[in-house]
Amino acid sequence: MSITKSINPLFAKFITIGAIVLGLLIPLGHVGSLVDERSGLRGTAEGRVADGWGGQQTIGGPVLALPIDTRERDPNDRQRETLHRDWRYLLPAMLDVSAALTPQQRHSGIYKVNAYTAEITMTARFNEGMLRKLSAVLPGATIAWSDAEIIVPISDLRGIREISTVSWNGKQLIVSPSLDGRVRGVSSVIELGPQAIGDAVFEFRASIAGTKNFAVLPFGRTTTVRMRSVWPHPSFSGAFLPAHYNLDANGFDANWQILEVNRNYPQTWDDAAVSSEALAASAFGVSLYDPVDIYQRNYRAIRYAVLFIAITFMCLFLWEQVARRRLHAMQYLLIGLALATFYLLLIALSEHLGFALAYALAALGQIGVLGVYLVGAMRARLAGSLAAFGLAAIYGALYLLILSEQYALLLGALLLFVMLAAILLVTRRVDWHEMTRSMASGSAS
Numbered sequence: 001m002s003i004t005k006s007i008n009p010l011f012a013k014f015i016t017i018g019a020i021v022l023g024l025l026i027p028l029g030h031v032g033s034l035v036d037e038r039s040g041l042r043g044t045a046e047g048r049v050a051d052g053w054g055g056q057q058t059i060g061g062p063v064l065a066l067p068i069d070t071r072e073r074d075p076n077d078r079q080r081e082t083l084h085r086d087w088r089y090l091l092p093a094m095l096d097v098s099a100a101l102t103p104q105q106r107h108s109g110i111y112k113v114n115a116y117t118a119e120i121t122m123t124a125r126f127n128e129g130m131l132r133k134l135s136a137v138l139p140g141a142t143i144a145w146s147d148a149e150i151i152v153p154i155s156d157l158r159g160i161r162e163i164s165t166v167s168w169n170g171k172q173l174i175v176s177p178s179l180d181g182r183v184r185g186v187s188s189v190i191e192l193g194p195q196a197i198g199d200a201v202f203e204f205r206a207s208i209a210g211t212k213n214f215a216v217l218p219f220g221r222t223t224t225v226r227m228r229s230v231w232p233h234p235s236f237s238g239a240f241l242p243a244h245y246n247l248d249a250n251g252f253d254a255n256w257q258i259l260e261v262n263r264n265y266p267q268t269w270d271d272a273a274v275s276s277e278a279l280a281a282s283a284f285g286v287s288l289y290d291p292v293d294i295y296q297r298n299y300r301a302i303r304y305a306v307l308f309i310a311i312t313f314m315c316l317f318l319w320e321q322v323a324r325r326r327l328h329a330m331q332y333l334l335i336g337l338a339l340a341t342f343y344l345l346l347i348a349l350s351e352h353l354g355f356a357l358a359y360a361l362a363a364l365g366q367i368g369v370l371g372v373y374l375v376g377a378m379r380a381r382l383a384g385s386l387a388a389f390g391l392a393a394i395y396g397a398l399y400l401l402i403l404s405e406q407y408a409l410l411l412g413a414l415l416l417f418v419m420l421a422a423i424l425l426v427t428r429r430v431d432w433h434e435m436t437r438s439m440a441s442g443s444a445s
Helices: 009-023 025-053 128-134 276-280 294-303 305-323 329-353 355-378 381-403 408-426 432-444
Strands: 057-060 063-074 077-090 094-108 111-126 141-143 149-153 160-168 176-178 185-189 200-211 213-217 222-229 234-238 244-248 251-259 268-270 284-288
Touching (some): 009 025, 009 329, 025 111, 025 294, 025 305, 057 111, 057 149, 057 200, 094 284, 200 213, 213 222, 234 244, 234 251, 251 284, 294 305, 294 329, 305 329, 305 381, 329 355
Parallel strands (some): 094 222
Antiparallel strands (some): 063 077, 063 141, 094 111, 111 200, 160 200, 176 185, 213 284, 222 251, 234 284
């Protein structure tokens, strides 16, 4: 007796279908790699837009930088002195920032990038006690008052569209780039001296362009920030979440209040005592989140692909037994390849038409083609029509899973339970022994 005849034909059919499902992991894996590739190209497009428009912007309150000069005598030549300059930095006692973000959509090829322009108003106050503490230096050191600077950190200077106001106690200042590595942004030289120390107010108004994210550094002893925009899908991120916010179809309005004790750096430090990484770690703000990201949704669709192909094959197998129409392994393979092609078609269409319309067209195309094919394969119009209806239900359930972010696991578990329960109910009176004998006698003849 040969090996093939000794195997239970029903069991052999299950093994064959299982092998086809496992074999379909290869094309599905290639489709998943294609999603990675297209997502990477979208990231490259975002980089090109950021290069020309402005990248993810992080701004900070003003930093008062005071140069401290120390003269050191050369041990080999007592008449020769070397000038060494350090910097001391001071943050304001109060910082108030207001930012109104106007979203814009920029394009690079077929890819769309979420961008914005931010109208920024900033007010900072330095008190006399803090300034006098700043001017206390060690013996032998002197303060270069004429070189004192006020620096406004801005992460990407390419995005600056306009700076309308930069003032110290009401006096307008001239700004220039600050690129020496201490604090990157724009800076102004201010007239500061030991006789001019007192309470001071700094004001700054500007228009800055950026992409995706906008963040603020909490440089005040007390920092209050208000951000508002018509973008309806904000994603608040960074070191601090807003104390309260309003969100509706017209956009969002969020407010933060941060204290010095909430950060991991002080109000005053000398030169490199505080790293730029420590400053950046305290940033907080908002991301213009896209809830209909086509690549994330394609990822979710492919994640459930094997499950839905297996369910489709199980339904076809059960229909074989009910209708007494046998499908060949090659027909299962062709149907599986068609089901796998759906995900490739979905990716290609969604890049041009949007995900919802692309999904509807891809699903309708698959249902129509497979419905016609099954009518011929099962030699029954009713069988093909019922199979097409079942595919429509499966694709509808998959779409609900893709749309649901928070409840995908719950919906997936419930859907799987319902389908297995339906299969159990339909097959509860099936005589599998008789079916096995029938298949064995059919193969023997």
